[in-house]
Amino acid sequence: MCKKGKHTWKPNPQHMGGCRWFTKDSLVSFSEAFSSKPSVLEKSLKRAERMKEACGAKCVLFLLFVLTWLVENAGHTSPGKPVLLRCRSPEKETFACWWQPGSDGGLSTNYSLYYTMEGSREDAVHECPDYKTAGLNSCYFNKTYTSLWITYTISVVAQNALGNKSSDPMFVDVAYIVQPHKPENISAELRTQDQKPYLMVKWDPPHKADTKSGWITLQYEIRLKPEKGAEWESHYAGQQKQFNVFSLHPGEVYLVQVRCKPDHGFWSEWSSTTYIEIPDYFRPRDTSVWILIAVLLSVCIFLILAWTVAIKCNRIKSYLLPPVPGPKIIGFDTQLLKSGKSEDLLNALGCQGFPPTSDCEDLMVEFLEVDDSDEQKLVMNEGEDDLEGRVKSSGNDVDKDSGRGSCDSHTLLLEVSNSSTKTYAQVGGNSNNKGSVKLSRKSSTNGKLLSFETAGEKTNTWPTANSSFLLARQSSCYNISKIHREASSLANKADMYGNISSAQSKSKECRELHSTVSGDQKTWFASKKHIPLLPFKSVEYVEVQKLNQQSMLILKPKTEGHKSVPPEFIGQEYTKVSGVVSDRVLLLLRDTGAQGSSNTQEGENQAVHPSLQCQVGKMVGTFPASPALEGMQLAASGYVDTAALLQSF
């Protein structure tokens, strides 16, 4: 028995002088072969010496014999230490181990594999059941010897005549050393999908691996490369047994390989190569190519169009956006307007001699009555009589004059001065006047009568005139407003423009006056007493300058010889005659630039016609005659100028 340390040795029958010991998990061979050799030598030498001493030749021969024996032994050594390479199980049911032998020491060496199993008795050392099945230097454990989930302790011992050597032990659990065989029956098939080819690769698991019962679960990996390519393209296929490969190059030969691996284990080797050739095929153009072509074409067309447009810019412009024609009247030349020859213009318009010509002026002059005496007097109550007288006289005259020609209008109540060329219309009111101001103006205009009246306590009214009553408040304003009113209240289609000088600043007041004065005679009557009389400032004179061709009564403020002409009468203004009341009263519009100033609609059946009718020489339009107006003769007031309007221009 050998004892070394605390381990118990077993004597090694094959090895003299050496011990090896087994422990539960290790096999260590402890050899003392080398240590024993020197002792033999020493002994033999000693013996030789003794033999020498004892007998000469015999001893030498014996020595020689012993030496040769020793030399022979010295040329061989015990085997080198083998190395266990690996143990593998292909299907988790059997396994095999391989080792690498060490040097054999010149002697024939054999190897044996020993193992112990965990859980079994500690000294139950087993030897390999099968050295042949797995090849040289291998040990194969078949199903009966394989137990899962048990750790094997395996070691290999090399043995020759001189000794043995044991390898380092290896601990093996069969469940973790699974390395399956290669997959089998690999087939690669070319298929097309949507005119695109792809490769369908199919295979079988290694026949020994029991994947059907679930004993072992394999995962696969496929790789392929073109024949002339350098690198492999790998794809992981999971647990399925087929795989589709896309994006292949046509006209090439591909190499396909598959390998597998269990859930926890080692990859198998790559299977044998399968060759497959991808035929050439016409790749249908992708839609992207078409899109590209379309885009290029459109870009070219766009460029051409742009170039064309740039060249023919103006022509295109004129074609697409024709110039807007200006307003044009046939036969009418705008140059005429610019030149200022109104006669030509009007001739072109077709108005022949519409505006009364200057000879009317003379006519006008003739028939005007002048009232000198009261020009500057503001009529008060006492003036009434005078006025009445005047009116009468004028009225008589007017009566006489009625029915005359166009220029024979004496319905224009104007106070005409002695001057033959001028007629003055006294528009004014006494500042102290209680509000009664009368303006009577007469002129032989074309049927327009401008009547001014005074309104005061006295009922010097026009009994007939609807709105012919002027209420004198402020001098100029009032009068002008009167004129306005009357002009506006008259329903007339033919307007005449009267030139009234007015104080624009008093327009507001005039409007107020407008509004306050009702066209109704009665109301006027009624209210007249309550009309506050405003002081008058001055007397204003408006002179009718002429009657121009357009039947405009051109009035202008009388600035000569009158002291009381208010300075605000500057310039001339044109006032439109808004209407004629029963051909006798010329109602002038206050020209405030808007037609709307003619807002007095006292007459219920009087319409203001702002347009100028180019009917020269003829009074166009009917005047809705109020019954009162017709009877407007010399009323008691005496201010009526009942001269009939000239019926025609």
Add this chain to the structure above:
Amino acid sequence: MSEAYPGLVLLLVLQVCAWVLLLWRCWGVLGYPLDCKDEQGSIISCTYISLEKLLDRVIQHAELIYHVSEESCTLFEEMFVPVSMRTQQNRARNTCITKAFPIPGSKSEIQKISDKWLLHSVLMLVQSWIEPLVYLQKTLDRYDDAADTILNKTKWVTNKLSSLEQGIVELIRKMLDEGLLAVEHQQTLTRFDAQPEVVESILRDYAVLTCFKKDAHKMEVFLKLLKCRHTDKMSCYIS
């Protein structure tokens, strides 16, 4: 502010409604048992799960558990076990806890085991490991922070093991028509000292991890066999 109150209340109500609607769809995911179909095909709220589905789930559990335990073992070995001690007698010296009940190690033998024994074996394995894993968590706490991943994995595995146990119990109930009571987990680890040596502690933990890995593999294999038998009995025995 008082005028804003009705608006705020309305906003709150709307939000609650929105959340309810949102979560309604996730109701099942949040923990409500999944929709199952009974034999008639109508979907009912789940006390029923088909056998195939149950088996699949159980197998998934087992696979995952094995995978994680393998990772833990490898990590532990790299971190704490010196190279010289990795392949030594500790590996063989350990007495895995489940050695007490022998489980055949060869395929042929295992295939001879009936469904009943397979299931019971698996259940026994599962139940016997819950406690040691809990203990392992405690011991792993003693290590430094490097063991955090291992600790997390161990915790995860413990949870999965519990659900696996439930699955196995259900399987047993379905396949074998047996009712099982909840088994009390035995206290088997009281033999460990409170303050072991570091080296011994490491080795012991390493042993625990390796043993568990082995047993997890066993569970996985058994369950897969069971599944095969359930789906196609004939081909399962051809080997």
